Structure formats: C-alpha cells, structure tokens
Amino acid sequence: MDWSSPNKVIIQGITEPEIAFHAVQMKAYGTDIVAGVNPGQGGKTIEDIPVFDLVEQVLTIADSIDTSLIFAPPYQVLDAVKEAISTGIRRIVIFTSNVPPLDSIELIKCAQASNTLILGAGSDGIIIPEQVLLGKLQPKFYQRGKVGLITTSKYLSYEVAAELNQTNIGQSIVVSLGSDRISGSSLPQWLSILNEDPHTEAIVFIGQRIKKAEAIVAFCKNQECDKPIISYIAGLKTPKEKVLNDAVSIISNHLSTSIPTVNQERRIVNQLKKVGVKIAKRPSEISSMLSEIFHSQTS
Amino acid sequence: MELLEYQAKELFRMVGIPILPSQTIKDSRKIKQLQIPYPVVLKSQVRAGGRGKVGGVKFVANTIDAIAAARTIFNLSILGEYPEVILAEAHYNAEREFFLAIVLDYELQCPVLLGSAYGGMNVNALLANLQQVVINTEFSLFHARRLAACMGLSGNLICSVSEIIAKMYCLFQEKDLDLIEINPLGVNTQGELMALDGKITINSHALSRQPIINTLNLSEYQKEHHPNPVGWHWLDWNNRAGKIATVCNSFDLALLTWDLLNQNRINPACGVVIDDNFTDQEQSPQLYCDRLRQILAELTSTKKLKVILINIWETETASNEILQTVVDYVQSTSELDLSSSPEKSNLSIKSANRDRLQNSLEKELSPSQPKFVVRLLAEKDLTLDTGDESIHLSSSLENAVAKAISIVKSN
Numbered sequence: 001m002d003w004s005s006p007n008k009v010i011i012q013g014i015t016e017p018e019i020a021f022h023a024v025q026m027k028a029y030g031t032d033i034v035a036g037v038n039p040g041q042g043g044k045t046i047e048d049i050p051v052f053d054l055v056e057q058v059l060t061i062a063d064s065i066d067t068s069l070i071f072a073p074p075y076q077v078l079d080a081v082k083e084a085i086s087t088g089i090r091r092i093v094i095f096t097s098n099v100p101p102l103d104s105i106e107l108i109k110c111a112q113a114s115n116t117l118i119l120g121a122g123s124d125g126i127i128i129p130e131q132v133l134l135g136k137l138q139p140k141f142y143q144r145g146k147v148g149l150i151t152t153s154k155y156l157s158y159e160v161a162a163e164l165n166q167t168n169i170g171q172s173i174v175v176s177l178g179s180d181r182i183s184g185s186s187l188p189q190w191l192s193i194l195n196e197d198p199h200t201e202a203i204v205f206i207g208q209r210i211k212k213a214e215a216i217v218a219f220c221k222n223q224e225c226d227k228p229i230i231s232y233i234a235g236l237k238t239p240k241e242k243v244l245n246d247a248v249s250i251i252s253n254h255l256s257t258s259i260p261t262v263n264q265e266r267r268i269v270n271q272l273k274k275v276g277v278k279i280a281k282r283p284s285e286i287s288s289m290l291s292e293i294f295h296s297q298t299s
Numbered sequence: 300m301e302l303l304e305y306q307a308k309e310l311f312r313m314v315g316i317p318i319l320p321s322q323t324i325k326d327s328r329k330i331k332q333l334q335i336p337y338p339v340v341l342k343s344q345v346r347a348g349g350r351g352k353v354g355g356v357k358f359v360a361n362t363i364d365a366i367a368a369a370r371t372i373f374n375l376s377i378l379g380e381y382p383e384v385i386l387a388e389a390h391y392n393a394e395r396e397f398f399l400a401i402v403l404d405y406e407l408q409c410p411v412l413l414g415s416a417y418g419g420m421n422v423n424a425l426l427a428n429l430q431q432v433v434i435n436t437e438f439s440l441f442h443a444r445r446l447a448a449c450m451g452l453s454g455n456l457i458c459s460v461s462e463i464i465a466k467m468y469c470l471f472q473e474k475d476l477d478l479i480e481i482n483p484l485g486v487n488t489q490g491e492l493m494a495l496d497g498k499i500t501i502n503s504h505a506l507s508r509q510p511i512i513n514t515l516n517l518s519e520y521q522k523e524h525h526p527n528p529v530g531w532h533w534l535d536w537n538n539r540a541g542k543i544a545t546v547c548n549s550f551d552l553a554l555l556t557w558d559l560l561n562q563n564r565i566n567p568a569c570g571v572v573i574d575d576n577f578t579d580q581e582q583s584p585q586l587y588c589d590r591l592r593q594i595l596a597e598l599t600s601t602k603k604l605k606v607i608l609i610n611i612w613e614t615e616t617a618s619n620e621i622l623q624t625v626v627d628y629v630q631s632t633s634e635l636d637l638s639s640s641p642e643k644s645n646l647s648i649k650s651a652n653r654d655r656l657q658n659s660l661e662k663e664l665s666p667s668q669p670k671f672v673v674r675l676l677a678e679k680d681l682t683l684d685t686g687d688e689s690i691h692l693s694s695s696l697e698n699a700v701a702k703a704i705s706i707v708k709s710n
Contacts, residue, residue, distance in 0.1 A: 075508050100475050100505035101403055108408065138614070153551035155612050159696065181405045208551050211406075235554030237561055239536055247404040247411035247431060254478065254498070255348060255422045282559060284697060 003126060008065050010058055011036045012080045013072035020047050022136055029133035034062045055087040067091040069134060078103040085114050093134060094120030097179050104182040111184055118184025124154040124176035137174060145170015147290060148200035150190050152177050152207045156234060160206055163287045172199040187212055188219040195225050202293060204286055205231045210268045211245060220275035228293050231272060232280040236265055300501050303344045305386045306515045307497040314466045316494050321388040327369035335389050337361055341368050342386045347378040351420060383518050391493050393485030398425050399464060400480040401471045410434045410471060412464060414450045418483035438468050459492055475505030530590050534570035541568025542605040542707045544598050548573045556610050559700040565707060568604060577617035588624040595628050604669040606703045610696060611675055618675035625671055629689055670706050674699035
C-alpha cells in the first residue's frame with residue numbers, strides 16, 4: 001500500500017479538543033484534509049475544514065476518501081470504524097487509546113472482511129518526513145532519510161530519530177503501531193510493507209514489550225527480508241508487572257501466583273539474533289550499527 | 300476491576316447461573332439474623348486466592364460457632380488484606396467439581412473458553428487437565444459443547460455444563476469482561492450443577508459504560524483502585540538502595556532512562572511518570588507545572604535521594620516553562636532552608652541571565668538537597684553543566700544520565 005501518494009483524508013471526531021492543532025499542522029505539511037465528521041456538529045467549520053454529521057455526506061464535496069483518521073472517544077470508535085468502512089474507506093488510523101478490547105476485536109473482524117488496513121488503536125500516526133503527515137507525530141523531530149522506523153512509542157521514536165539525525169541517516173517513514181494491547185495491524189504486516197518500500201534501506205523496530213518483537217522472528221523465517229533489521233526494546237530488565245497475554249498463562253497466574261512464569265526475554269532475544277536481527281542496547285547504538293551497515297554496503 | 304465472590308455471584312444470578320442461597324455480613328454480631336438454615340459456610344471476601352487453605356473459609360453448625368468463626372475471619376488477613384464482608388452460604392454436597400472460565404486472550408485477540416474436569420483447590424491437577432476452545436468466530440452453543448466434550452464429560456452433563464458456559468459468555472460479552480471463572484462448579488449425585496465460587500474481572504477501559512458497578516457495593520479497595528486520574532503515577536520500582544529518582548513524561552521514556560542507568564550498574568530508587576502532555580491538553584500549562592512541583596515536593600520530602608533526573612520530551616517552548624518550574628522549585632526550597640540568603644530574587648532563565656542563575660544556584664542550595672539533572676530539548680547554549688550547581692541541564696539524554704551517575708558516584 002502506497003502511503004506517499006496524494007491522499008484524501010477525513011478526520012472523524014474533529015471537534016474533540018486538541019485535534020484542531022494537529023489538523024492545522026497536517027494541512028501545513030500538505031495533507032489534503034477534505035472534511036471533518038462529528039455527529040451533531042455538521043455545518044460548522046474548524047480551521048477552514050468543513051464538518052459533517054455523517055461520513056457519507058463528505059462525498060457531496062469529494063469524489064472519494066482514501067483515509068480516515070479517527071479521534072472519536074473510546075466507546076464511539078467501533079461505530080466510527082464501521083461507518084468509515086461502509087463508506088468505502090480502506091485505510092484507517094485510530095488515534096484514540098484505551099478502546100474496550102471486545103470492541104477492538106469486532107472492528108478488526110470488520111476490517112478483515114472488507115480488506116481494510118487499520119493502524120491503532122492508540123496510534124500516533126504515520127510520517128514520511130518532508131512529504132506526508134498523518135497524525136500526531138511532530139515533524140520537526142524527523143529528517144528525511146533512508147531508515148524506516150516502526151514504533152509503539154512516540155517518544156522513543158523521537159529519541160531514535162534524534163540519534164539518526166545527528167549522523168544524517170534520517171527516516172524514510174515512521175509508523176506508530178499503537179499503544180493498545182489489541183491492534184488493527186501487526187508488526188509483520190508493516191515489516192513487509194517497509195520491506196517493499198523503495199525508499200527504505202533498513203528497518204528499525206522500537207518497542208517496550210519483547211513479546212511484540214517475537215513477531216519479527218516468524219517474519220524473518222517465513223519471508224525473504226533483504227533489508228537489515230535492528231530492534232531496540234526498552235526496559236528489558238526493568239522490574240515490571242507481569243503482563244500475561246495468552247489465556248492459559250492468565251488463568252494459571254490467576255489460580256496461583258506461585259506458578260513461575262518463564263522468563264521469555266532471553267529466549268526471544270536469542271531467537272532474534274539467530275534470524276539476523278541486530279539488538280541495540282540504547283538509541284545511540286542504532287545509529288552506529290546503521291553507519292556500519294551502510295558503510296559495508298558501499299565498500 | 301476484579302469483583303469479589305459475592306459480587307460475581309450477583310452477576311451469575313442475573314443470567315441464571317445457579318448459586319446457593321447466601322447472605323452478606325458486615326458485622327459478626329449480625330450473624331444472629333441469618334436467614335439461611337445451618338450448617339452454613341462462612342467465606343472471607345478478599346481478592347486473594349487460596350483463602351481456604353489459610354482459614355478464610357469455615358463450616359459452622361450453629362449460631363454460637365458462627366459468631367466465633369465470623370470474628371476470626373474478620374481478624375484474619377489474607378495476603379495483607381482484611382475482609383470488609385463475609386459471605387454466609389448454604390452448604391452443598393458436591394460429588395465432583397469442575398473448573399470453567401472464559402478469558403480474553405491478547406495473543407490470539409479473541410476470547411478463549413477454558414475447562415477442567417478437575418476443579419477445586421488442587422491447582423496442579425486442574426491445570427494438567429485444562430482444555431481450551433478458541434472463539435475466533437461468532438460464539439455458538441456448540442463451542443461450549445466442544446469444550447465439555449474435551450473435558451471428558453458425557454451424557455446430560457454435556458448439555459447442562461455447556462448451557463452454563465453460554466451464560467458465562469453472555470456476561471463476558473455484555474459486561475466487557477477480561478475474565479470470568481467458576482471454580483468449583485459443583486455437581487451433586489443427581490447431576491445438578493451449582494456455581495460454588497466465582498471470579499469476574501471487568502476490563503478497566505470499559506468500566507464507565509458498565510452501570511452495573513454502581514449497584515455492586517464496592518469495597519474500599521475497589522473504590523481506591525477505580526481509575527481516578529491525577530495526571531501522574533509512581534512506577535513500581537521501589538529500590539531502597541537507590542539514589543536516583545526519575546521523572547519522565549511517558550512510560551517508555553522511563554524505561555529507556557532506567558536502561559541507561561542500569562547499563563552503568565545503577566538502579567534508580569523510584570520513578571514517576573507524568574501522564575499528560577504539556578500542549579495536548581484541555582487544561583492550562585499552569586496545571587502541568589503545578590503537578591511537576593507537587594511531584595518534586597513529594598520526591599524531596601519522602602526519599603533520601605542524591606539526584607532527581609528529569610527527562611521530559613516536549614517542544615522547546617514547553618521545555619523552557621518546565622525548566623523554569625524546576626528552577627523556581629529549587630529556589631523556593633532553598634529559601635526555606637537558608638532564609639537569610641541575600642541573593643535570590645529574579646531568577647529567571649527567560650531573562651537569559653544564565654551566569655547569574657548558575658552563580659545563585661551554587662550559593663543557595665543546602666548540601667542535603669538532591670541535585671537536579673534535567674534533560675529537556677533546548678538550544679545548546681542552555682546547557683549548564685559546569686561547576687557544582689544543583690541544576691544540570693542537557694539536551695542529550697546520554698549526557699544527562701552520565702551526569703547523574705557522576706554525581707551519585709562522587710560522594
């Protein structure tokens with residue numbers, strides 16, 4: 001899916017506080033925001049953007065809509081996604097976080113049935129520096145370049161970008177996967193999108209849960225990935241609450257907290273290394289690793 | 300939010316999952332007015348599991364025994380928790396005990412039915428025989444029958460158990476649950492089923508669309524842990540030997556900061572995360588700065604710290620205000636400490652009088668105060684990292700961390 005092409009964008013939930021700021025920023029960056037949608041607020045304009053009650057009403061002023069950015073409150077997200085899909089929109093970014101998980105499960109089903117790509121919930125959006133801005137990432141912290149960042153955290157991506165900018169490596173695209181535990185598009189999906197992106201020469205995954213990074217292992221085993229992948233996982237050794245994901249672990253832990261949970265971190269780190277993924281210990285190490293990779297490629 | 304047994308059973312009753320006649324008691328003397336015929340089981344209503352093994356469940360045959368048992372239970376802490384309520388329940392003769400649960404599986408991104416024909420307190424046998432059915436399409440009764448069959452059930456039990464599962468699933472969907480569990484589900488000699496104990500966890504992000512929680516008589520603990528945003532929270536890092544506290548504006552930044560300290564063999568004492576953004580909010584930046592002051596006051600008053608390491612990623616405008624807040628805070632505390640100090644007014648970084656800031660800081664701070672290492676995005680010339688002043692500012696995280704470490708190691 002090509003995100004760099006011209007793109008007609010709507011914002012669902014445009015009258016939520018703080019959204020106007022991002023809308024202005026996106027327009028200044030050249031994003032074609034055709035309209036906003038907010039039930040009951042139709043007829044208004046916000047920062048020169050016309051507001052409609054329904055998504056389908058936007059089609060009275062535009063031939064088609066490519067992308068919807070959803071900022072609706074958590075309990076209205078599922079409905080907003082269904083409305084966007086029924087109007088034919090096939091790219092959706094959900095910025096709202098803390099969507100009830102049963103709603104997330106249902107909206108993912110709707111997306112799969114209609115072949116819609118959903119980023120989020122809890123995403124900060126996508127930026128292609130100096131080209132496309134969809135969402136809340138602050139453009140001034142990024143610089144155009146050749147490394148694709150996939151991140152679960154806005155701030156960690158700023159830290160990494162700052163290091164890359166110092167060595168003039170820059171970013172080809174930055175994708176924020178979303179902070180919610182259930183997300184519409186997965187890490188492997190984005191790995192394969194970036195693997196095919198002609199402007200991306202290397203991929204960096206930035207996250208805070210090793211469990212998510214495990215998906216890279218499967219991706220590298222199943223698919224030909226010819227671009228180098230570097231991964232930085234924050235807090236590998238930090239004392240933290242156990243976060244259990246699968247049903248049997250959850251129930252075992254619930255029945256008796258004395259049942260030990262296997263420390264998966266070392267195992268996953270080793271698997272990642274085995275499939276050729278480099279593990280950076282800190283953001284500054286990412287830029288030195290990349291410099292080395294690019295240097296060896298040119299020589 | 301985790302419900303207590305009697306609250307979970309209230310939900311069971313609403314969907315027709317069979318439960319025993321029962322009554323809640325808040326005071327051991329009230330047990331005289333018990334409506335349930337003896338023998339009765341008294342059960343401590345705490346969140347912790349394993350209460351039966353430590354005396355939180357007692358069988359009683361008459362009122363005198365019951366009063367004594369109730370007193371004991373009210374005074375018995377289970378993993379540090381005293382019950383506010385005891386559940387008095389009729390006795391049930393179970394011939395077999397099953398385990399049933401529905402859990403939201405975050406890896407598969409769908410609910411999973413779980414069951415074991417060996418329910419009850421023997422967790423090892425239960426888990427060894429645990430069966431599961433993944434619900435990745437619309438739930439239908441046959442999914443429940445499939446689980447019952449996997450559990451090794453036969454005859455009428457296949458139908459009666461799967462009907463209970465269907466009712467659990469109904470609660471799971473309607474009430475936005477993370478988990479619903481019946482353990483044990485008692486089966487008597489006639490093959491009748493009874494939910495003898497149960498647990499329910501409502502997903503915290505869905506609580507405010509579940510009016511049911513307003514009718515459940517929440518315990519003090521549950522009320523306390525009801526999401527009540529104050530704008531910042533502590534991280535569970537308590538390390539008594541630590542000398543550094545971190546203040547970050549996101550959990551991820553806190554992890555990164557911890558990593559960098561840990562890679563130099565230093566573990567922070569504690570961490571604070573500010574949940575709000577400086578700009579992205581309805582409230583004023585003033586409130587943000589007030590919160591930061593509150594956090595700093597709490598850190599300096601309660602911990603024996605050498606360094607408070609502040610790592611906040613905000614725009615430069617916001618960074619200036621945040622730095623000003625820290626400077627003001629340090630100044631106000633030093634005024635308290637050294638009220639006779641003559642040189643203290645007009646300390647402002649906005650006025651760009653940075654040499655003066657540096658000088659006055661050096662003079663004004665008492666040695667017992669922790670030093671402040673601040674990492675904010677700022678123009679390069681704002682870096683004040685010479686001498687022995689109490690606020691060090693750097694726009695590079697790694698430099699800030701190195702500074703914090705050198706302070707800790709220097710004395």
